[in-house]
Amino acid sequence: PILINKIIFFTPPTKNGEDPFRTDDLPENLGYHLKMKDGIVYVYPNEAAASKDEPKPLPYLNLDTFLDDMNFLLALIAQGPVKTYTHRRLKFLSSKFQVHQMLNEMDELKELKNNPHRDFYNCRKVDTHIHAAACMNHTKEKNLTLKELFAKLKMHPYDLTVDSLDVHAGRQTFQRFDKFNDKYNPVGASELRDLYLKTDNYIDGEYFATIIKEVGADLLEAKYQHAEPRLSIYGRSPDEWDKLSTWFVRNRIYCHNMTWMIQVPRIYDVFRSKNFLPHFGKMLENVFMPVFEATINPQAHPNLSVFLKHITGFDSVDDESKHSGHMFSSKSPKPQEWTMVKNPSYTYYAYYMYANIVVLNSLRKERGMNTFLFRPHCGEAGAITHLMTAFMTADNISHGLNLKKSPVLQYLFFLAQIPIAMSPLSNNSLFLEYAKNPFLDFLQKGLMISLSTDDPMQFHFTKEPLMEEYAIAAQVFKLSTCDMCEVARNSVLQCGISHEEKVKFLGDNYLEEGPMGNDIRKTNVAQIRMAYRYETWCYELNLIAEGLKSGE
């Protein structure tokens, strides 16, 4: 059941100039009933069906199949001959690209020179991985002051500096994700974090909304840049969605160049140790049940229903280098039985998020509502099993650094063209020196990568963080214009903006593979490059197909 089906990209319905916050068109109540069983939400057409436990058939990859697939993959990635084979194929892909480059670089350049109007600057590029709480640049941080709070901190707004804010990642954060997380507290004061970077405080997250809107205004001014900021749902209590969506709607957070995502931190252990949650199942319930409820009866949850229209996907976040010590198997406790303080493994988290998102998407599709992508952080650090899990469950991932360490998974990500939002500047501060980043290697081999900033507040210096990210990659890796435009095109393909907008930015046929799907007038990617990519990809897929034939 491991299928290469990640290539068609999700597109939510477009808003054709309509009020993004309108509530008068919310669909009616279906009167469905909901129940979470073994960590997964089941939908019942009515009370009778619920009492007889006869749910609507909304299929998802059930646990046994998932675990079978997982065990198959676990064996595969450890198998000697498979490792050798994939290693050799990847090496071949790398050398082949270098030959392509030497032979065709000037022709690609010529194609781009003859392409009127379009260049890298007016190509659309999407910041595919950015956290809302760190999406602002230093100039902004300092602009917002609040008298009383500063008095409490015994500081004068004039005194506030980027040094004293101390949010910029320094040499001290390398290999220390824990220290990095502390950087989210300006001046080391959690009060400032609560004030500026949270949506749920005594002024209803007004400052955070203001900052977000300023960043949005910058994006609109830059015109060709989009971002996909993440907002947090923690699963600590069931009213989080209501609070967040009320903040969103009340502050009318909307920017045409932003699409929104929800990130769920994997910090069940923290909540459990403070007795905020009885078991892991409750966390899943808090994360998913409100969304199901709003999907079934939108009019009863107008703010959340509107908010969900703006949400394009779910992210799963935390320090991957923390080892959970848990190995997911058929003997693992069910979510409602997971009462211990220990955190479940990455795979356990991912499976339950994925399964619920699949059920949710089926339900929403039935209702003609937008659906959600699963785009977890994955492979920034930690075990390579994270990447295996993502291969099975994710629409695309953030980071993917550790694909370096597994030729089998790297090759699979290539074959499936699973998109990867890479953030080399973030890695440079946290896990891997810039020059050692596999970005260039992955790009050359033809993996489906984009560039993203992760946390401009912590990592970037200029007022255009995404351009800074591209600029540094261009300089360090000596990228050609065609390389840069290819990465920009990838970023649009893999992001959560609507089909209509993708058509606008990439051309009518963007869903087609290869040069047929490329409109150079919009993307500024040479057809020579597209043809090379497509040929190369088909060749590798064909090798597998032939191998399967001869093997049977």
Place this chain on the structure above:
Amino acid sequence: PILINKIIFFTPPTKNGEDPFRTDDLPENLGYHLKMKDGIVYVYPNEAAASKDEPKPLPYLNLDTFLDDMNFLLALIAQGPVKTYTHRRLKFLSSKFQVHQMLNEMDELKELKNNPHRDFYNCRKVDTHIHAAACMNHTKEKNLTLKELFAKLKMHPYDLTVDSLDVHAGRQTFQRFDKFNDKYNPVGASELRDLYLKTDNYIDGEYFATIIKEVGADLLEAKYQHAEPRLSIYGRSPDEWDKLSTWFVRNRIYCHNMTWMIQVPRIYDVFRSKNFLPHFGKMLENVFMPVFEATINPQAHPNLSVFLKHITGFDSVDDESKHSGHMFSSKSPKPQEWTMVKNPSYTYYAYYMYANIVVLNSLRKERGMNTFLFRPHCGEAGAITHLMTAFMTADNISHGLNLKKSPVLQYLFFLAQIPIAMSPLSNNSLFLEYAKNPFLDFLQKGLMISLSTDDPMQFHFTKEPLMEEYAIAAQVFKLSTCDMCEVARNSVLQCGISHEEKVKFLGDNYLEEGPMGNDIRKTNVAQIRMAYRYETWCYELNLIAEGLKSGE
């Protein structure tokens, strides 16, 4: 006569809110006479003195002394024991800094955190090396169109792209300065270069002026950033100064965050081969005589006199990797005897520029006029003799990469604290990969370096090229805030802005050495760092002094 006298920085008179183009206060005619002899301008108090060849005593380092010093230095840099000694001292300086860093990094950071208001963002930073013809960013390039010219080029302004402009340095320019120079021709069309990037065309350089003013407006908006753009005087004809200064004054080119420099390309061979010049002496005459004339009789040259008030120094530019094949000695032809097409050596050019600038400065000082620094490009490529020459003649240099290759010169540059404006992004496109740039090594050892952009049009991507330069250095070399602020402070120290402004940006005592000269509230450089630098520098100077004592 080799003296360590480079430490006091030049400062031109300030303009206290007065009209920068006023001509009503120009000093009167002194009635002096001028004559160039053996490539150097001599000043005579009157006609009688001129006919008797009794010039005013305006001392400069005469040729014999210069050649003696040069030969002494040539021997010194090749001497085994001196190489070993300086190599060991430099290694020591490097290790010592690393120890300093490990011990004091957190304390430096603490000092900066406790420093109110000031941080890296509001520290003054000067772009100490930038060419006016390449000072704009891509956004600007595209904004300016001209119908007729585009018609001639068979292009529509809408079609114009950064790709077709083709001014960005690519992989093709590495180790190819010749190709890089061609990049100054947008769309490969010298018409566009003439139109946009020259001051002397049929619309009187109006477009170039507009671009410059836009860049100036960006600097004013950024507030804490200054630039020192270079304008060209070629020495091909004597009317160049008049044309350039008329352009400057007519277009009222003035920006508070810009100071101006004159660059003289070393392309005598090109002019001679086309018979534009009879000999090298004529080129020197064309470069210097008009400036002397305007200094003696300002009212007869109002535009040039005003223009000169804005000029802070001379640069000498060209591809240093071209070997001239000439070795400067007492047997070399005098400038007026240099009639061959072959180009003189770097040293020959530098000596005659330096000597004339020294004489000119004495004359201008007598008149209370601003004087000029000699700040040649040096050590970007080519023979290390270039750096030896600069050590003897230059106030500061641009690039200095090749100090990597000579421990003796590197140590001398350290001892004399000769400022070096480094441009690692430019080097990355032309001569040396970013990661191999000696920037970090020089900074750690305590050489007096700043960061500069060289040619934003060719190398940079964002609208803040100088910040981009700092950002990339910070990321690749993992600079601390203290490191970055130290470099910014260096840039203000070594630039051509006025004494009054330096006081404003660096503090009242900035001319003093060591921590006494540092005002952390203005520079955000930790006193711990300043003390370390001063102690280290004094220790090395003292070693030499002790060595001299015991040697005699």
